[in-house]
Amino acid sequence: MPLITATRTPNSATPKRRGGNIGLWLVMLAQLMLVLDATVVNVALPHIATDLHFSHSDLSWVLNGYAVAFGGLLLLGGRIGDVVGRRRTFLIGVAAFTLFSLLGGLATTPALLVVARALQGLGAAFAAPSVLALITTNAPDEGSRNRALALFSAIASMGGAMGLILGGVLTDTANWRWTLFINVPIGLLVLIAVPRLVGETPRAPGRFDIVGAVSATGGAVAIVWALIQAPDYGWFGTRTLGGIAVGALLIGLLAFTERRVPHPLLRPQLLRSPSRVGALAAMAATYGGMLAMFFLMVQYLEDQLHFTPLVTGLAFLPMPLSIFAMSRVIPRLVERVGAVRLVIAGAALRVVAFLPLTQLSPTTNFALVAGALVATGISAGMTFMPLTTLALRNVEPEHAGAASGLFQTMQQLGGAVGLAIVASTFAAFAAPGDFTVGGRAGFWAATTLSVLALAAVAGLARRRRQEA
Template sequence: MSSRDTRPTTRSPQLPTDLPPNAGRAATGIAIVLVAQLMLVLDATVVNVALPRIDADLGFGPASLSWILNAYTLAFGGLLLLGGRLGDVFGRLKVFEAGLAVFTLGSALGGLAQSPGQLIAARTLQGVGAALAAPGVLALLTTSAPDEAARNRAFALFGAVSSGGASIGLLLGGLLTDVGSWRWTLFINVPIGIAVLLLAPRYVDETARRPGRFDVVGAFTATFGAVSLVWALIGTPEHGWTSARTIGGFAVGLALLALLARTEVRHPHPMVQPHLVRNRARVAALAVMALVIGANLSMFFLVVQYVQGVLGFGPMTAGAAFLPFSLGIFAISRVTPQLLPRLGARMMILAGSAALAVAYAWLSTIGTDDTYLAAVFGPMLIAGLATGVVFMPITATVLGGVEPEHAGSASGLLQTTQQLGSAVGVAAIVSVYAAGAVPGEFVPGLQAAFLTSAAFAAAAVVVAALALPARSPRPVQIAEEELEAVAVEGVAAEGVAVEAA
């Protein structure tokens, strides 16, 4: 009888009386880091709906307006690997704070911009800051969480914030633009950034520094190789796949990445550890992430135009139209920590990718006479649920088994892959849509474009089925000692990817 009476006492870590002494401080630290992540993701889309107002105010013109988006994308995508490595060497909290300060300064300067050149420069500065801050976000979540269950919940919330934040940004951008000015889509970052910078040192612990000789050649080739590829891809809708600009950008980017690969196998402290890309499951998970993000871009690029141009929604209502996507992600994030150890990463990725393919196949049927509830709400909700299902297991697969000293590099690799996947997705979707478009009409071309997104998701199913292990050796919950060191960089880039659209 006595043994039965004492067992509940020794197995009740969930009870408030048995919480770790630092649980309150840890929860506050996690919340602060997630607020910063939300700000980085919101900035990727909050400006989109304000572009017509910016054009009217500053006189960009159609040729240069896209650089409000592209400047951020290029800086962010090109510097992610460098930002991850800097965090490994100098401490992730320190680099996170430096990046956030640069991002906040860029936001303030952007809101004050009086010319196109000033705004593009400010957006570039924002991208630099985001690239420094983003790779350390989940590393800091990992070190702030008091136990494994808290880490898994933090990972799920990170995925929800990173994915759902993109569509929330559209809603917030529409609201700020309608009731105020496009400048507030940038100014809103300033008080949030200052608050996080003041609070983070009090509630978030610094990670251990991993000193070593810095890989200068690797930093140069990784940065400019990624910049060259992203630059070539974001220009394909305008210049074409066979233009000298596109081919030249690809050639320079691939040459630099080839030099990077040669350098990394010889350098004692490489920018990207070669063993990170020798693991079959990790490479497959990276490919699936790129395909899923590429598929999701049609949701943002095409649906926002459909609801405004065909259904007659205003900027704020168009942003609200994306709430099913965000709510689907946030809802499923509540259960993914429980599903992951039961189903395994492979099963969740297969199910989520397949559901995503169904959602985009459904969207391919929309027409001029449809309504939002009949044609958009259902597939958007399914896409949100599916996206929430796949992101956490993909992240766990990519970061599983990564040594503490290389966690930032792995995080940067994940986000760089996302950036390239997003750029490919935009280029492919826009090209397919343009091929079937009819002047003066928006709906022609939608079917082929959404079917292209469905094909991306279907390709993710194939990759996961062929290359991911049937069951993780340590069921999808990374070992306790690894979780304490591994930086898991999730899907912030999805929001940033919308910039390219």
């Protein structure tokens, strides 16, 4: 699959022909690193809980600290890339991500690890939008754009499962701290090589919407915190409802601000397309259900079936293999069948894959679990690339950074909120020494998220027919 090289513009440096493709491969490697970190510590969670003395409810912050900061600041990262230059912003983000990966691996308390994970998310929020923006602005034609998006989508959808496998290998052969240390050599390689091999993009004039960044991130943190703490304080407790109310007010402030500032963080015109809104909602629910499934499945395999971290990671191998297989044929299927039909079929398959997991027991045959993982991988391959295409269709090049930031924001925040809901449900029904009691409730919550994703894409089909 050829990579897309940067186009010539009067105001930007053209990448050197020799090594240009290598540079873009390194950019994709950095994107893979950012995606891996959403789940690479997942397999290590039981070991982290033991070493640093995490509680059941607080443990999910090791994942959500990263996801909330990543999702909450992606819009700002996309805007900074447009104004400052996408390569420069990308490198700043990779540098921060690498530094805080090192500090996270050295953490000695739960608070230090969660803070390091959140600052990793900040670095990822600066780096990630530039990757997708470079793809969407440099493709010479629609076919090349679809192939490049297929590669990006394969990384986005395979990265989560690959993170589980890598996390298992590192935890078993070394210890959980290496799930963070592994980012350091990769980050240093990218920081040294990319400036030599990848050219800068033109800059766009404008200012930064700080109020929008604060309200978006603060709203996400408040809502996720309230959902995670709900089992401790009660679903209708003052702290739970208060946290959700504060989050809703901050999101309302974001909506109010973005209509009035000259250089908004979230461009209102990007939300005027019903198809784009439907694709964003479907991506949020889809990614939320998948991250929640990873969180629960790791604990089932390690706590209930007593798998080692390595065996647990390898148990997820069918998933990235099926995603990779689908990524080879999806661009052609999009042209023949249409993106919307593929997304509907993929969402329906994911619901079917999740339903058997709601009946897990200590005697469940592992073949059932493996079948669910394969079906989930196929469904991810059928939905991620078409949803990316639908969300970024008809976006002007000068708004590519903002649009890609919005898309990845919905993905990350959907993952954080979905994981918070499922983790809270699991904790509320958990029984000491028996995963399956809380686990079945958690998988029902994950299945509900998948049903919501199916409803969103069904609505997307109706909107597409109306627009046609």
